[in-house]
Amino acid sequence: MCGIVGYAGDRQALGVVLEGLSRLEYRGYDSAGVAVLTEGKIAWAKRAGKLGNLTSALKESPPLPGTVGLGHTRWATHGAPTDPNAHPHTDCDGNLAVVHNGIIENFAELRDELKAGGHLMTSETDTELVAHLLEDEMAAGPAEDGSLATAMRSVCQRLDGTFTLVAVDVRDPGVVVGARRNSPLVVGRGDGENFLASDVAAFISFTKDATEIGQNQVAEIRAGEVTVTNFDGSPGAVRDFTVDWDAEAAEKAGFKWFMAKEIAEQPRAVAEALVGRVGKDGRLVLDEMRLSDEELRSVDRIVVLGCGTAYHAGMIAKYAIEHWAKIPCEVALASEFRYSDPILTKSTLVIAISQSGETLDTLMAIRHASEQHSRVLSICNVKGSSIPRESDGVVYLHAGPEIAVASTKAFLTQLIACYVLALYLAQVRGSMYPDEIAMALDHLRAMPNAVEEVLERMGPVRAMARELAGERCVLFLGRHVGFPVALEGALKLKELAYMHAEGFAAGELKHGPIALIEPGLPVVIVTPPPADMPVLHDKIVSNIQEIRARGARTIVLAERGDEKVAPYADTLIELPPVPPLLQPLVAAVPLQVFACEVADIQGHDVDQPRNLAKSVTVE
């Protein structure tokens, strides 16, 4: 949440910062602001609303020249999305500017102290108090070394909560100082220029060389130098990495929406998520597993954690892990996990799924698991992010950047990673024969074509979106792995079309939800393959009849040639035949397209739905 960019180099900082913000706007779009060190003072501008409001205002006002600057795009926490609450925030004398991502929990007491000390607050934000705390530290400067970094280290030690802070000060020109605790910050290392950002997308068109900033560290970037220290002033240990995708990957490439592009990219993303998973000897290898076979053999229970779409991927992972690896597995919402007093031992393996690798609910959940001595394995997309850094092993998705707030290609590649991990566990523990694993891998390798085939047949889904765009409510039903797909379909529709949408396990219908059925209500049903799951298939056909008897309009996703279910479908969406466990890879796609189309028809911003942000870095 909130996108942050800092720049020190020889280019005009404003252009670099605005370009970075345009790539980070998906993190929050309630307001945007910039500050540039210019001729011994700080020039700044900020506006409520999307970045476009700020860029229009900047066109009409005098230029902000200077080669050191910072910027922010906001997802509001403290205070409404107004001009005064937009970042950056300044101190009383306008000597420094600061931007922030996160929540400062001891906000109230610090604000009272600062007010009592005569500071004038002009916003409702928790961020502004950091500007005033830095002001006091800089005023006391001669006692220390007078540097902004020293002031920042000192202020950070007074803050409770989560934060990424980035600041500039006229008294310490040439440097941008960033700090982080439980919120993301990376350095981009260029030639004679350096960057600070919430994620690498901000500087990818300038450099692919990046450095992870660790927990409780301060980074100082100058044109030719990067220095990292811990909050206590000792040298900070960091890890360099190279971004493995290009700037073009973060462009729309002719699509109207990033989401549409990311849906279309799925066959390739699924294929790439499988690359390099098999060694020369035919055995599965996982690049950053870091857990030994012995450790994996000692696992007696698995807990999969995630939020939103990642949680739905986890629900599907449970089926694969229990079926293939024969390890008892449960799935929990990361946001609920540590408050449920979970039973964790050193034989418990916790698998955290997160596209961004920064979701704070998930990060806090894995910290809790680590404290109880459980092993943590993460399934993440963004390299250098916090969750993989704090895990005992990682399976990366290799999906490239996912910019649209609604998760699509990350979901499919999370599923691939889960399937591969389940097979890897089966290999290590001997719960499947090598030829069975090889056959399952062959089925996975066929999935990019199957997803492509689904995408080529989206005409009926688009037509359905046109017909249903005016509906107030849509229900989604599924069984087995179709149930999480139903939940995912409902989540997509909620977040993009702001429609009431609910997913149910079809068997639960008659325990309550069937009361919602009324004539004409659209109900989407994910049908299991008839030949491989005949019992469940028959049951869902009965469920469809039950809702049709009450007037529901049935939209049935079913395997091509499924003649048993076809007569009960008002709209039939055919899926290519795939093994039952892998069906979510094809069944989720029409639901993504449906939600994207409905939102577009309704005139919503598909990539930046209201109230949401891509990376949820507050609890």
Ligand code: M6R
């Ligand atoms: O980055 P993460 O995978 O940890 O994000 C988890 C959820 O916030 C995310 O999947 C969210 O539900 C998506 N917007 C759904 O499309």
